[in-house]
Amino acid sequence: MSAFLSAVCLLIGTFFVIVASVGLLRLPDLFIRMHAATKAGTVGLAFLLLPVAITLQEVTVTSRIVSILFFILITAPVAAHLLGKAMMQKGYKIWRGNPDE
Template sequence: MTEILAALLLVLGAAIALIAAIGVARLPDAFLRMHAATKAGVVGAGLMLAGAGLAFGGADAWLRVGLIVLFLLVTVPISSHALGRAAYIGGAPLWPGSADALAGVLPRQSIDEDGGLPILAKHAAAMPAPAIEAMPTPPGGLARPASTGGKSGTPS
């Protein structure tokens, strides 16, 4: 009985960790991704630890599980808060349609409009793009290879 419960907890925790990972890949902006990464991660890890505590049994195992969960609860929100604040100040783009009560409260760096990091766009512009020259270029078309190159360099 204990084994079945422990196995269930382990599988559930692993499933939540998997969903958190999918969230990091799927969600559209840095702040949304953080929701999935940091906190569903805590729940997933907590459930897996509880499963491990059940499987091993004994006060020794539970003490360790309790301490690990305690440290997770204390440290994760701080790193998440620091990352979120840094992302905001660094100018990480917000998903269009987000309300922004922080506008004007915190200084915010600007990133070029298509969301690529400036340094990547510069890097792409320095590279030759021969395929584009063969095509009839629409007005403003020359600016495109740089931006698409910059985009491909950033995880989307």
């Protein structure tokens, strides 16, 4: 049962990481790209680390994974916010959409 749950988590995590990668390539604006990378990348990383804790089931491994996830969940949104704030202060133009649409 734990192997099946690990496989499902790995597939979900891979999906989110691929969505984050495609978002970085396809989205038009720095702020929208940051949003895709932060949200999908963080969730993808969480789902990729979760199977390690499920499979190994050791206290030391699980505590390290929880620590890593806590660190990533705290720092990734803050870093994206600070980067966006710095770009706004620098005068980066926000994408308003294609006027020909």
